[in-house]
Amino acid sequence: MIFFISTLCYLQHMKQLTTLLFFFFLSFHLFAGKVDTITVFSNSMQKEIKCVVITPKKYKKSKERFPVVYLLHGYSGNYASWIKEAPQLVQKADELQMMIVCPDGGYYSWYFDSPVDPKMKYETFVSKELVSYIDSTYKTIADKKGRAITGLSMGGHGALYLAVRNKDVYAQAGSMAGGVDIRPFPDKWQIKQVLGAITTNKENWDNYAVITQVETLKNGELNLLIDCGLGDFFLEVNRNLHQKLMRLKIDHDYTERPGVHNGAYWGSAVDYHLLFFKKGLGKK
Incomplete structure (x- = not known):
């Protein structure tokens, strides 16, 4: 019984x-939204490049145009890295009614148009060729007010670098655990293969670092969000960038919180970035 x-x-x-x-x-x-993997031909690099595109569930039947967040992966990652480390992106696209585009930025491109390797033109690809393709293929808000860009680590550097240099393309930019000053790391992450050795190409390292690029910014040109974990090896360079932006009187959102340089950190941080961007995307 x-x-x-x-x-x-x-x-x-x-x-x-x-x-x-x-x-x-x-x-x-x-x-939940819909995930597609597409290939986009880069005329500047003469090759096909894969990208993940996430659209809201109502995208197909809607007559609306959607804002787009470009989401960049880190060193050694690829176009599929974000959807693996943050599968909630599918649902977030639907909740926030936005598109999310994750391009392949190569193993170690740092999203530069390399001054030493003419075959590596990832600034041109992401900020010109890819944006043009997405706007011509999807129902997007085809204007800077409808675009944001962010990323993790190498992609955090890349997002800020591209946004500062292409202020006519993006209205908002962010960085999660970003390597926002590459100069303290001359022998790391194959950066010297993109810029040349720092001992013989110091000018490249100075000119291609986010922390020097922000000197061209005027307050209000970009809506900026920067964060880093307290246990991250990039914490000091992020603090330095924060201090420099304050000296330049450039408004920005800066956060430090518990975490190290891993997927658990940016897999959570990305939710805050999307929400932050949502408040400004599509507005004048």
Whole structure:
């Protein structure tokens, strides 16, 4: 008798759990966006480049135009890195009614048009060729007011670098655990393959660093969000960038919080970036 009651309770519990799981997956299906992998031809590099494109669930039937957040991966990553480390992006695209585009930035491009390797032109690809393709293919707000760019680590540097140099393209930019000053790391992450060795190409390292590029900014030209973990090896360069922006009187949002340089940190930080951008995307 006791065995029968225990079995019955177990079966009822499993039925309730199954029902909850069913509604969870049904809810995810009803409210999640759509993920596609596309290839875009880069005329500047003469090759096809893969990108992940996430659209809201109502995108296909909607007559609206959607803002776009360009999301850049880090060193050694690729176009699929973000969707693996932050699968909630599919649901976030639907919640916030925005498109998210994750381009492949190469293993170590740092999103530069390399001054030493003419075959590496990732600034041109991301900020010109890709933006043009996305605007001509999808229902986007085809104006800077409808675009933001952010990324992690190498991609954090890349997002700020591209936004500062292409202020006519982006209205907002962010960085998560970004390597915002590359100069303290002359032998790391293959940067010297893109800029040349710092001992013989110091001018390249100075000119291609975010912390020097921001000197061209005027207050209000970009809506900026920068964050870094307290245990991150990029914390000092982020603090230095924050201090420099304050000296330049450039308004920006800066946050330090617990975390190290890993997927757990930026997999969470990206939610804040999307929400931050949502408040300004599409507005004049």
